[in-house]
Amino acid sequence: MSFLNVKPGPSYGALDTDEQIMDREDQRLLYSAFAEEEQEQEDHGYDTDGNLSVPEEDEVQEGVRKIEAISRTWTQRALVVAYLSIFLMAFCTSLEGQTVSSLSAYATSSFSKHSLISTVLVVQNVVNAVIKPPMAKVADVFGRFEAFCVSIIIYILGYIQMAASTNVQTYASAQIFYSAGSTGLQILQQVFIADSSDLLNRAMFALLPELPFLGTVWIGPMIADAVLRHSSWRWGYGMWAIILPAAFLPLGLTLLLNQRKARRLNLIKPRQWKRSSWLDTLRNTWYDLDMFGLILLSSAVALILIPLTLAANAKDGWKNNNIVAMIVVGIFCLILLPGWETSKKLAPKPLLSLHLLKQRTVLAGCGLAFFYFMAFYFSVQPYLYSYLQVVQNFDVSSAGRVTQTFAFTSTIAAFCASILIKYTRRYRPYVTAGCVIYIGGLLSMLLYRTEGSSPAQILATQIIVGTGGGLLNVPVQLGVQASANHQEVAAATAMFLTSLEMGGAVGAAISGAVWTHSIPKKLRLYLPPESQKDAAEIYGKLTKALSYPMGSPTRLAINRAYQETMNNLLGLAIIAVIPLIPLSLLMKNYNLDKVSNCMAAPSRHLPLIEEAESRNEGKSDRSPSRTRARARSDSDRGHLRTE
Structure with missing residues (x-):
């Protein structure tokens, strides 16, 4: 597919803009250079097994066209600024997560009602599960910059509403905005990393949003204490x-400025539907975002998972006709989807x-x-913290540190795996190894996470499970991409992360039902x-359970x-992980340096673009012969990649 609306021949007027930013010799050289690059992309549009296909021109949505055009204008400096901003955003979201978790008890205690909080947590899981596909769709339809702005705005609205809330209902609805914004940022960060890195380095860059957790897990509670x-x-x-x-701001400005540069170079075509009537625009947007598909997905997830929690807490349980009706409608939506x-x-x-599932x-x-994530919500979340305090008699800080061990260990394991992937050019061995270690960790938890076990034994089980989870998560996402x-x-990427959240939502709903029943x-x-x-x-108050001394009959x-x-x-967790090893062996063991689906690496033709712009502004005195020499030199060097 061509991103320059020109054809080879004696006339190059299609490249001319109103400002005449390129002379005809530059046009000929640039057309030849970009045609070579596009042919190279098409040649690499298939993986080693011949499964990838290059989409037709009319199948590529506007947001993808934008990022592919912007890829022509990336510089190494711009990418460094963008990735620093990704890290800053990840640091902020990680730090606020660790901070507000310590504030929620004080916030809810200032309200007179607390009954809605448990239901809101389930709704948050549903929002986390369904928001990723539509946010990825917004990024594809309108653009990465626009999707980031939408997520940031939703995020801000959620926090403003929480800060100003005067009752539990307002606070609960604000949590939904917050969940949608934070989850949207999560998927968009991974999409941008996929846009701007090759597969060999992507595992390392995909871990970037997780690295701040190594420090914020210790800093957040201190900030919360200072705020209070x-x-x-x-x-x-x-x-x-x-x-x-x-x-x-740095990432937003980088995307916006490079998008403007791409427009000046006529690399981004005008959006045709802007010239249509508002009714046509509405219809096109409806189809572009697949709004009815979003309604079906949201309804199916919400109407199946929320009743699991409601049934466990309701007096008549599964005999309640409303709960049964919700599940029936949810299953119908799931079948229709x-x-x-x-x-x-x-x-x-x-x-x-869904055709990707073929x-x-x-x-x-x-x-x-x-x-994997379903088993995580059976074994680690959300009841490990209470178990450690009641059964193991851990104090608050010790229980918190043990609970956070999984995330801490998995982050380190994922970082080690990303380095190994870069140099071995394979990902599947680490997925299979992660499955074996993860299952071994769950079995060790069943054997050694018992009353009377030493703190070292309990900590060791969390380290093993965290190591297995770290080896699983990032490499599997890389294989899907x-x-x-x-x-x-x-x-x-959205399908992978949605499957992850769906597993977590199902695990949380079932574990909640088991806990409240048992x-x-x-x-x-x-x-x-x-x-x-x-x-x-x-049952209802942890403090009441802890009030009985260890060794007493009641305790x-x-x-x-x-x-x-x-x-x-x-036991449910071990049953859930039985399919993991067979599924890991079903994944194709791609040679990652022979697979390319990255578009937004710095272009090797950028010097030609910058020189042409500079000449138009009267800032360059280079001759056409020197321009031709520069083009040959850049062609010889090959395509730059982020390393």
Whole structure:
């Protein structure tokens, strides 16, 4: 496909702009150079197994056209600024996550009602699961810069609303905005990294948003403490509405300035639908964003997962007709979704690129993400923290450190894996090794995370599971991206991350249902007669459970109820990870240096562009002969890549 609207021949007027930024000799050289580059991209549009295809011109959406045009104007300096901004945003979002987690108890305690909070957490999981595909779609339809701006605005609205909330309902709705904005930033950061890095380096760059966690996990609680001592929890939320946009500014300016440069060079064509009527614009946007597909996906996830939690807490449970009806409608939407998304007439530009699932690497990668994160929510989240305090008698800080060990260890393991991938040019061995270690870690948790185990044994189990998770996550995402051409990299990344969040949402819903069903039942069974009247309070309040001394009959009964329930959850986790090793072996072991779906690396023809612009502004005295020599020199050097 051609990004310059010209054809070879004696006339080059199609490249001329109103400012006449290039003379005809420059036009001939630039056309020849870009034609060579485009042919090179088409030649590499297929992977080593011949599965990748280059999309037709009319199949490439506007946002993808923009980033492919902007790729012609990237410089190494601009990419460095962009990646520094990515790191700054990741540092801010990581730091605020660690900070506000310590503020939420103070925020909710200032309201008179707390009953909606548990349901809001489930809704947040649903938002996390469904927001990634539409945000990737916005990036493909309108552009990366525009999608980043949308996410930042939603993020800011969420924090302003939380800071100004006066009741639990406002606070709860603000959490949904916050979740949508933060999850949108997560997918867009990964899409930008996929746009601007080759596959050998992508595993390392994909880890960039996770690296700040190594420091912020220790800094965040200190900031929260300082905010509470010197200000209020409201400022602890509101300050991020100022800090995050400032961190995004370098990346936003870099994308915007390079987009303007691409327009000056006529590399970005005018958007045709702008000249249409508002009705045509609305219809085109509806199809471009696949709004009905988004409605089906959101309805299916919400109406299936939320009732799992509601049924566990409702008095009549599954006998409630409303809960059953919600699940039936959710299943109907889930069945209808594939038919809608695969229909060229109903969804010409589908939200989910389900045809990618015909490739076994994508299908296996999404399955791996789903079962891996489901097992994580059975084994580590969300009840490990309470278990450590009650059964193991850890204090608050010790329990917090052990709980964070998984994320800390997995980040380090993923970084080591990304370096190995760069030099071995393969990713699948680390996926399989990660599956084996992850399963081994879960088995060790079942054996050694028991009452009476030493802190060293419990910490070791978390380190093993974290190491396995780190070897799994980033390499699997890399394999999924390697199976897609550049038009579908954003969609493939969204499908992987959506599968990850869906697994987490399903795991959280099931573990919540098991916990709320099992703990009260076991407490009534094991508590001594004198404590039976306090069973509901012991279940509902962690402080009440901790008030009984270790070794007392009541505490022994509480510990037994917690331990047996955690063992049940670990059993579900081990069942969930059974498919991991077979799925890892189904993924194709690509030779990554022979697969290319990156478009936004610095262009080797950038010196020609800059020279032509400079001559137009009267700032260059280079002769055509020197320009030709420069073109040959750049062609000999080969295509620059970010290393």
